[in-house]
Amino acid sequence: MTAPPLFPRVAVIGLGLIGSSLARVLRADPTLAGELVAADRSAAVCARVLELGLADRAETDPACAVAGADLVILAVPIGACADLAAAIGPHLKPGAILTDVGSVKQAVIRDVAPQVPDGVHFVPGHPIAGTEHSGPDAGFADLFRGRWCILTPPPGTDPAAVEKVVELWRRAGSMIEVMEPGHHDRVLAITSHLPHLIAYTIVGTATDLEEHLKSEVIRFSASGFRDFTRIAASDPVMWRDIFLNNREAVLEIIQRFTEDLTALQRAIRWGEAETLEHLFTRTRDIRRGIIDARQA
Ligand SMILES: NC(=O)C1=CN([C@@H]2O[C@H](COP(=O)(O)OP(=O)(O)OC[C@H]3O[C@@H](n4cnc5c(N)ncnc54)[C@H](O)[C@@H]3O)[C@@H](O)[C@H]2O)C=CC1
Numbered sequence: 001m002t003a004p005p006l007f008p009r010v011a012v013i014g015l016g017l018i019g020s021s022l023a024r025v026l027r028a029d030p031t032l033a034g035e036l037v038a039a040d041r042s043a044a045v046c047a048r049v050l051e052l053g054l055a056d057r058a059e060t061d062p063a064c065a066v067a068g069a070d071l072v073i074l075a076v077p078i079g080a081c082a083d084l085a086a087a088i089g090p091h092l093k094p095g096a097i098l099t100d101v102g103s104v105k106q107a108v109i110r111d112v113a114p115q116v117p118d119g120v121h122f123v124p125g126h127p128i129a130g131t132e133h134s135g136p137d138a139g140f141a142d143l144f145r146g147r148w149c150i151l152t153p154p155p156g157t158d159p160a161a162v163e164k165v166v167e168l169w170r171r172a173g174s175m176i177e178v179m180e181p182g183h184h185d186r187v188l189a190i191t192s193h194l195p196h197l198i199a200y201t202i203v204g205t206a207t208d209l210e211e212h213l214k215s216e217v218i219r220f221s222a223s224g225f226r227d228f229t230r231i232a233a234s235d236p237v238m239w240r241d242i243f244l245n246n247r248e249a250v251l252e253i254i255q256r257f258t259e260d261l262t263a264l265q266r267a268i269r270w271g272e273a274e275t276l277e278h279l280f281t282r283t284r285d286i287r288r289g290i291i292d293a294r295q296a
């Protein structure tokens, strides 16, 4: 007799880039998941998910989708989590595990935890992997391979539930780190949220240029600007929600960034060659450190 899968029934809510990538991981490993139920508020997404063979069933009503599920994964924009948690909370099976993939953790915990009934285990998570694309066709099973996934379980969370979510991400090929949610939000403010904000700003500045200059920018765009346009093409609703929900940490890091930018502005104005070279040497060391860590 074969052993039952780790999660006999899984419900994935939100079948965009991340949800559909996870669905592909779950589909590929019968020892990981049994029945897979998809829920998305878009009927078109539900239909596409079934066409792609990513789920056994697809529902537009999340409450129907979570009934009887052993694992429920929220993979929707952060701003949708509060209402969604309220809608599914009463329908979660006792003993079920609820997890999410949101890019900000304190706000999601604030919005979701109060809706989680006793006996259901909430293990918040965040895969540090993605692209600028959205929707069920954009997902792929290898998205998480070799990338970090950060879990931020509240104190007192059942260790067996945390271990099961760790195992899910291990099977997706990720490396796992457990972190306090506030710390997660500060780290991501600098490593992910500020870079996206800078990209949106640079591309916005180029967009506002006079017409003739703008067409030259597009025509002759060198790789630096092109890289920024990739990031600035990321989903507007998702990033709106990230900035609104990681307000404190992002404002703090913008303040520091602005001070550093002003210092650079000053160095350029006054021709302080050494200041510029010194900073650019330090930043090159950071890049080398990242590459070395990846190869280690
Ligand atoms: N895109 C990325 O690179 C990464 C995204 N994340 C997080 O993953 C989550 C999902 O992001 P993506 O997959 O990129 O988004 P996406 O835009 O590709 O997909 C989101 C899906 O959720 C559905 N949806 C929205 N509100 C809903 C609701 N109330 N009920 C049911 N379905 C709903 C949409 O119809 C859509 O199909 C976000 O919270 C984001 O912060 C985490 C890591 C990377």
Ligand SMILES: O=C(O)C(=O)Cc1ccc(O)cc1
Binding pocket: 102, 103, 127, 128, 129, 130, 131, 132, 192, 231
């Ligand atoms: O596409 C990129 O460069 C990303 O940075 C993807 C990404 C977006 C949001 C996250 O919370 C994690 C990863």
